[in-house]
Amino acid sequence: MCDNILVAVRLRPLIEREITFGNPICWKVENNTVYQIDPQTKQISEHSSSVFKFDHVFDMKATNRDVYEKVTKPLVDSAVNGFNATIFAYGQTSSGKTHTMMGSKTERGVLELVVNEIFEAIESNPDREYLLRVSFIEIYQEQITDLLTGSTRLKVSDTHNEVVIKELSEEMCSTPDSVIDVMKKGEKLRHIACTNMNERSSRSHTIFRIIIESRSRCETGSDEIAIQLSSKSS
Ligand code: ADP
Ligand code: MG
Numbered sequence: 001m002c003d004n005i006l007v008a009v010r011l012r013p014l015i016e017r018e019i020t021f022g023n024p025i026c027w028k029v030e031n032n033t034v035y036q037i038d039p040q041t042k043q044i045s046e047h048s049s050s051v052f053k054f055d056h057v058f059d060m061k062a063t064n065r066d067v068y069e070k071v072t073k074p075l076v077d078s079a080v081n082g083f084n085a086t087i088f089a090y091g092q093t094s095s096g097k098t099h100t101m102m103g104s105k106t107e108r109g110v111l112e113l114v115v116n117e118i119f120e121a122i123e124s125n126p127d128r129e130y131l132l133r134v135s136f137i138e139i140y141q142e143q144i145t146d147l148l149t150g151s152t153r154l155k156v157s158d159t160h161n162e163v164v165i166k167e168l169s170e171e172m173c174s175t176p177d178s179v180i181d182v183m184k185k186g187e188k189l190r191h192i193a194c195t196n197m198n199e200r201s202s203r204s205h206t207i208f209r210i211i212i213e214s215r216s217r218c219e220t221g222s223d224e225i226a227i228q229l230s231s232k233s234s
Contacts, residue, residue, distance in 0.1 A: 008056035012096040029059040068113040079227040080121040133170040136186035140204040147186030
């Protein structure tokens, strides 16, 4: 349902090499709209082909936490309450996906903020027992690699209207740090496998999946909910 899909755009600040190269800023943000600036006249173009509206637009001053609070936090809340959710970061190489999802030395990424939020939600719900299972895959040239084991060419089956990756490994996690460790382990494996980062990164997708299994402390049986963090290219 379209109502349940939200599209947000983040415009990152110019990075060093772009400043050195003298790249101009060719856009202006107003509320949820991006206007292109004509490089010759330096004027905002009001032509419909130069005006782009989204559910949210984050300008150069936005932090990863701003993106998290506005866009992804509500998804975590619904995931903990029983709805599947996906956070999908899409953009060309160097547009800021890794910075946003994984963070930097000075700023935590959306993934870490999501993980902390899941554990906080678990702690505030003592009536239920939770178990988190995490998996991490890379899709590159239509082949699936398990980033937790290094197994390649995993097979996909789509019986009963459900897409399942066969023999995909999962790790049980009981603390935020253990989830982040799994992510780092997978990232490492991915980098070792790379021969040409640029060539590869612009063609690969990763999916980090957290399955939250929960059951009432006084009932038998459990519910499974997945939250997926996907990234097109590294
Ligand atoms: P991608 O993963 O999409 O290829 P990166 O996340 O690696 O792109 O970002 C490319 C460069 O831009 C990196 O040097 C990163 O540190 C920088 N960068 C990205 N987003 C921001 C931001 N919001 N603020 C400051 N620097 C950023
Ligand atoms: Mg990247």
